[in-house]
Amino acid sequence: MTDVAQIRLIAQREFLERVRSRVFIWTMIGLSVLVIGGMFLAGLIGSEAQALRLGVAGESPEGIVEDIGAAALAFDVDVVVTEYPSVDAASAAVESGDVAAVLVDGSTILSNRSPSGDTVAILTSAANAGVRRDIASDLGLSETDLAAILVPVQVEVVELDPEDPEEIARTVASFLSALVLLTTIMLFGQFVAMGVVEEKQNRVVEVILSKARTTSLMVGKVLGIGALGLIQIATLGLAAMIGLALAPLPDLGVPDLTSIGITAVLWLGLWFILGYLVYSFLYATLGATLTRQEDMQSVAFIPALLILPAYFLVSFSLSSPGSNGLVTIGSFFPFWSPILMPYRINTGDAELWEVLVSIVIVVVTVILLVRFGARIYRGAALRTGTKVSLRQAWLAAED
Amino acid sequence: MLEVANISKRFGDVVALRDVSFEVRPGRIMGFLGRNGAGKTTTMRTVFGLVAPDSGSVTYDGAVVDHDVRLAFGYMPEERGLYPRMRVRDQLVYFGRLAGLSKGDAGTSADRWLDAFGLADRSHSKLEDLSHGNQQRVQLAAAIVADPEVLVLDEPFSGLDPIGVESLSEVLRGFAAGGTAILFSSHQLDLVEDVCEDVTIIDQGEIVVQGDLEHIRERAPYRRVEIWVDGRLWEPPVADVRTVEASGRAHHIVAADVDVDEMLSMAQASGSITRFSYEPPSLSDIFQEAVLR
Incomplete structure (x- = not known):
């Protein structure tokens, strides 16, 4: 059996076992209802407040x-x-x-x-x-x-530098996208860490590692849970579109988000995948050092701290559109670019070469993280008892 | 043939394995004995690449055991573990496919073993809903579902009831008859004596006894003697006699070159003999001689 076939099998298991669970199905239904229902509610309240x-x-x-x-x-x-x-x-x-x-x-x-x-x-x-x-x-x-x-004279206002509704729409959508990326990357990254700890906690990891390479197990797990994340985002996106189309939304001056276009959505999908890969391998590595789910808090803050500056940069840039220098630099830092680069693309600020360079940087980072993570994983997988430090795990697994 | 050659491993200052060598031949069942912490689990983990030895090698039919070779190996670790919320049959199919079986073959094999272990009606239950004993059976099924050429089981008998012990022994004999090389560790010496043809005893990381069990017993430089005179255990007045007590009943260990006739006459001289046995040492005697002395 080839490594690729094993990775596919492992990813399939991760995906199917979660999709089949009642919790997942009801969460998806609940969230979709919430999104569509929320839009109807906003429509009702909005029309009264006219x-x-x-x-x-x-x-x-x-x-x-x-x-x-x-x-x-x-x-x-x-x-x-x-x-x-x-x-x-x-x-x-x-x-x-x-x-x-x-x-x-x-x-x-x-x-x-x-x-x-x-x-x-x-x-x-x-x-x-x-x-x-x-x-x-x-x-x-x-x-x-x-x-x-x-009869009052109506004086017509001519705006010399009018606000472009499409630009407002783009900025709002960029911010919302950044927010969606941030939360989903963190959420599914945590799922990966939990999956890793779970396997260690119930000891099945020893049986699997007697058959599959550490890298295969890690990559398969990350891909399977990632596919789940894509489906979840797509479902919620679909629910949002249904809501926009059906709900009696008043014209509250909210820009038409559907004008963003399919290209932007595809970019968003790509950056979700890249960001998810960076953070999920980090989460997997950190998860491998734990032995119990209860200890999750002791490592979960690390990726959160790492991604937070990207969120702040987006917020600042939203309130003062002039200061884009930090955002530009930050969009090349692999742990921030999955948030900052799509933001720049959406606001129309990024050149194609910049996007390509930052994608290359992210991909290289992912490859390094997989190799680093696999070694930590190997060194820590069979450790039981207390949490293993990254250094101990690194030294325990000599190549 | 699985061949472990000159394996050494240190964990920090602790020497876990020192120059460990043994072979498991196809169709043979090898019992792997040793006290807690003697190095059994570490040795088994080196076979599966879970522990990287500092020196030495593990080969199968002359080829270094790597990821691809290992797909033909079955392993049941001492720390049992499967996916608690995964359905029993799905789980077995998964492990079968992970070892390279097609989906169809893995399904057929999973059904076969579920049937053999009386779990056919629990195929679609989650593992965590099964009793402890049944979970143990599923764990065994996961190790053998891909019909391995080499089977390594770490303490497979622990926690089994007598019926479970008998059915596991039968499964092992069946695989051996089909040409599988089997290595298993155990603390239950009578069980090992019953099931195994070969034994390896490890003590503090070193192999101390190894080979065909009958052979070892015959060649042992001591014998097991039990002489009762006037209804009481009688201690032979020879050099280096040792009293061994096993399950409430005592016997003696004497050197193999002690003259049996002479010992018998001395016993007769001290009273009337009510019981007499003289035989090669049991596995338990050998284990105690090797590990406790």
């Missing part, structure tokens, strides 16, 4: 509520207006988020933060309307003339 909630308080000009309604109509915005008996009550309502803004005394706008353009425009023109009506009646203008005067 109307702009405004308030008035203090010594408002006469007919202010109607004026706000008329102005809102002119700006094509739905509003709900609440009258507050006192300025204090209005402030409390603003602070608690019941209303977006309150017009006080017809001359002040109360708002938690800088109010939206619509809010300012509607409240200002409504406040003006009361004042103008008084002046008009002093001048003896007819109702019709007054109505014509009160």
Whole structure:
């Protein structure tokens, strides 16, 4: 039996034994329902929250509520207006988020933060309307003339450097992708470590290693669990698409994520595989030094610490798009590139040669990790009792 | 023929094996004896490449035992272990295929052994749902499912009830009859005596006795004597006599060149003989002579 055939057999076992388990099937169903259901729920809540909630308080000009309604109509915005008996009550309502803004005394706008353009425009023109009506009646203008005067002028805004909705979509998608990559790589990496410890703990590892090379066992295990990870991601991706297509999602200004395109999804898949390989072999190596599942905590933090800076770099770069130097350098570091390179690809910042170079670096790293890991594995596989240090395991297995 | 030649291994300052050599021939069952920590498990692990010896070699039919050669070997480690949540039959098929059987052949063989061990109705149970004894049977089945040419079993009889012991002995004899070379370790000397043709005794990492069991017994420089005079065990007044007590019953070990007639007359002189036996030493006598002296 060739090594390749053995690796395939081992991978198959890892995959099938997990796929068949009830826990896995129910987790998948549960997560899919959660994703689709969550989108429907967001749709329902979102459509109710459509109307702009405004308030008035203090010594408002006469007919202010109607004026706000008329102005809102002119700006094509739905509003709900609440009258507050006192300025204090209005402030409390603003602070608690019941209303977006309150017009006080017809001359002040109360708002938690800088109010939206619509809010300012509607409240200002409504406040003006009361004042103008008084002046008009002093001048003896007819109702019709007054109505014509009160129609607010709609000033068109021309953005010289407009936000490209597609670019926003790309950035959001890049961040979400980075997040998905990070969590799945960590999750399935941990599965690998758990699988390794399990085999050691129930001692089946001695039977297997009497038949298969350490490398075959390690690679087979990583590939089998990785295939499971791909299926899980694909299922969740499919659930998300079903949700996007079916759920009554309101236009909340959320960019259309489906505009990202199939190429980006394929890149994402490739980087998941690369990142998963780097981290799962690391996890397998660390897992081999343990003898009990309970000791998992003592090594699981190492890969987590290693990957975390990549997440921070993505977050920083999202909030200040200018500072990309660190992200660029980091995208060539094999433990970060699976997060940072796809982020750069998605934001359209990476050159093809850069991508290829970082892929080569990652592949070389994986090969080195397999060789290093196999030796540790061999040195530690038959150790029982306490945790074995990497050094002890390395020395125990002479080639 | 499996040949272990001049294997030495140190773990730090501890010498685990010193110049260990023996051979297991096709169709023969070799018992591998020694006290705890004598080096039995380490020796067996070197056969499977699980422990790399510092020097020496393991060969099979003249070829160095590597990964490919080992596929024809079956192994049951002392530390039992299979996948607890995997179905019994799937598990056997997996180990059969890992050793190179086709899916179909592995299935046929798995069914055959499950049937032979009375586990046919548990084929689709998870291993962890089986009783301890049945798990042990599955473990044995995993070692033999690929019809190995060499079978290495570390303490296969430990934890078995008398019926289990008998059925395992039968399986071993069957494989030996089919030409398999078998090496197994055990503490149960009477069992080894019953099943094995060859024995190897290891003590503190060194081989102290080795060969055909009948031969060893015949050639031993001492004899087992049990003489009762007037209903009591009588100690022969010869040089170097040793009293051995086994399962509550005592006998003596004397040098092989002691004159039996003379010993008998001395016994007769001291009373009336109620029991007399004089025979080559048992395996237990040999083990004690080799390891405890």
